[in-house]
Amino acid sequence: MAWIHLVGLLALVQYLMFGALVGKARGQYGVQAPATTGNEVFERYYRVQMNTLELMVVLLPAMWIAAAYWDPRWAALAGVVYLVGRMVYLRAYTRDPGSRAMGFMLSVTPIAVLIVAGMLGAALRILGGAAP
Amino acid sequence: MAWIHLVGLLALVQYLMFGALVGKARGQYGVQAPATTGNEVFERYYRVQMNTLELMVVLLPAMWIAAAYWDPRWAALAGVVYLVGRMVYLRAYTRDPGSRAMGFMLSVTPIAVLIVAGMLGAALRILGGAAP
């Protein structure tokens, strides 16, 4: 499970870095807390962080569950694709929100693969009559 | 644990579907990213997704911890009640935000049960002198 742990922790660090970029954008574009609107560029950084939060909370359990049934190194590899997708998403969204689709797909696809793999594994285990 | 995994993955899929509804509402009601306000119906879908995120991040760890001390099938059943509650919440909130209380309670109650069960299990384990 060490590879899963390492990739999972990298996802946490990446997410915290996106949060730090939001904090930096607050100062740079003069958006005082608790406001989260008022400057278009700040809002882009804020939406990147929120969207990453929304996907990370799906990635981590999906990666853990998939790794319970299949080779954890494959699950970790899917996590790496997600990490790359998030970097692409950050760069695209902050330049032009309209171009965010590719980075989004690159993050969502490995998550979908992990969910399907986990469901298949759990279903086979249940149908196989093993102690659930 | 296979039942926990299956219900956990269903919660992830349900949440991703709520996210897809937000994306669809963006197009339908003309709310351009990064904005999250400007149309009342869009905001309802957005709040359903956010509220589901807020509860799902509690449900998953609570279900896992409770399953470490009690029959995982009971914990998975609590998760199913949560899933139904979220469907009720979606339908009620998007029709009329004022009617969202029942779906909310139906999602929060199993979470509360899981938390209490987990705390009881962990406390008994610690008091029982077992290696923590």
Next chain:
Amino acid sequence: MAWIHLVGLLALVQYLMFGALVGKARGQYGVQAPATTGNEVFERYYRVQMNTLELMVVLLPAMWIAAAYWDPRWAALAGVVYLVGRMVYLRAYTRDPGSRAMGFMLSVTPIAVLIVAGMLGAALRILGGAAP
């Protein structure tokens, strides 16, 4: 793992309580759902809940992973520091958003320690040639 479970559940309960404060502030300051803006004090409670969500989803996996390599009681202790930091953050932010830095640092530092500890543990395991 019982200590990790107990502290993890306390983090969930604390977060749900912050959510209840947002619900209460909705009534008190007349912010009707789905709006999340319109009253400065309400927005502070809302931002406290959101910021706690943002950190809690990092704390929990980091605590679990660190506990897989080091004494779980140390990981649980880091979780307790986070819990105290969140209380400080709530009190400071709702009084004056400008004074939120100390509570924030007090919550982020144990998370950073857990992430570094987890990375170190996982890296040593991989380098040590143990089955990942």
